[in-house]
Amino acid sequence: MLDARNLHKSYGDKAVLRGVDLSIRPGQVKAMLGPSGSGKSTTLRLINLLERADAGTIEIDGKQLGFTGRADAPRPAPERILAKQRQVVGMVFQQFNLFPHLNAVRNVMSGLTTVRRASHKEAEERAVMMLERVGLGAHAHKYPSELSGGQQQRVAIARALVMDPKLMLFDEPTSALDPELVGEVLRVMEDLAREGMTMLVVTHETRFARRVADEVVLFDEGVIVEQQEPEGFFENPRNKRTKEFLRHVH
Template sequence: MGIPATPVPLLDARNLHKRYGDKPVLRGVDLSIYPGQVKAMLGPSGSGKSTTLRLVNLLERADQGTIEIDGRRLGLVGKPGAERPAPERIVAKQRQVVGMVFQQFNLFPHLNATRNVMSGLTTVRRLPHKDAEERAVAMLKRVGLGAHVHKYPSELSGGQQQRVAIARALVMEPKLMLFDEPTSALDPELVGEVLRVMEDLAREGMTMLVVTHETQFARRVADEVVLFDDGVIVEQQEPEGFFDNPQSERTKEFLRHVH
């Protein structure tokens, strides 16, 4: 993990602004992440963390600012200075380089675990059914669900359902994984099994941007920790400095509350 000697960001977001009606949610956010890096995003509800993820995954469009992955501009087409919003077919293709795991599992209740995981492979990648099924089963085994490949969501615990959701994102081979508070909907005793999968991914070199309230996970796994507040980034440091020697008074106040 960590930043390479000659860093070139995998994700480079600049001057992101987003409003919902009269309410500004992002007010000039700059955020970058390097290959193999894990960045944890902390902050109170409504501070702009999840909105940032939704912009990076092209689920919503920024009102202002740019997002690049591997040097390629997302969500726009045209020459510099004459850009226009990309049509949905291009957006859908660009979105494939990013995997996203939400708070809620969003599984198809009428499909078993294998079919849930392979759905993107058959509908988006157009893989043959047999190949997609083999990849899906292999990915479910990777997240510790080899014994549950034929079970339906209603037969799985919340932690198991979230691991199916992680497998579904991973099987598409994204360059960047986004996690939006992936443990917030789980009973406390099920949180650990999901965090262990995420730690394994970090050790394997997966680039990850994680919105979380799990401060111990952030301290243990992240290369950098970011605090959002009121639509801006207040502080960004390596975990040791962030938790043990925060520079911002807002960070100190936030950590007093979460601890």
């Protein structure tokens, strides 16, 4: 479903991505691990078209992102097309990024009424349904400031899901949470995985990666140095950098 090839990205003279290949099959969950600065977030930002790669290609279901026109003569897509392509991918960040002046339902509805031009009634119904799905039916009318971090992050997940994405990207979704709130967010993500959502998850939660991911990759200095199913990754890593990394997180 996702096929990213040979992604390169530099900021000034700093090469942040140096040839990343990453693909994911429908319904697959891939966990991305790696030290700080290794290029994990940059990779997600390229896939979500928040930034443009210097080189390399990203395809979703065979369509190249960031470009328009015939396959043999692609042109960089204008913002209007990028906005459309972005809708295929849902993203959840470490900082939940909710609108503080909107309650939970309004936060979840916002993309439906603006981007999708859904009616208020239809958007509201779908938003309430999605909030129920993440266990927040009883909190639908609360404002972000009245919700815990774990609840706010679940609202953010509902807001991404309501747009019906083909692929969900998570960038350290539990890193800003108090430890006792991490579990409720991971449970929602695990349910989503079991329901067949295709997911790419940057996380430091190795237990989650082990239990939920189909494959785990290790980023190091802008390249993927290891890619394996969880048991092999954690029990029998092939790369010296993976062994070093795992020594620090265990």
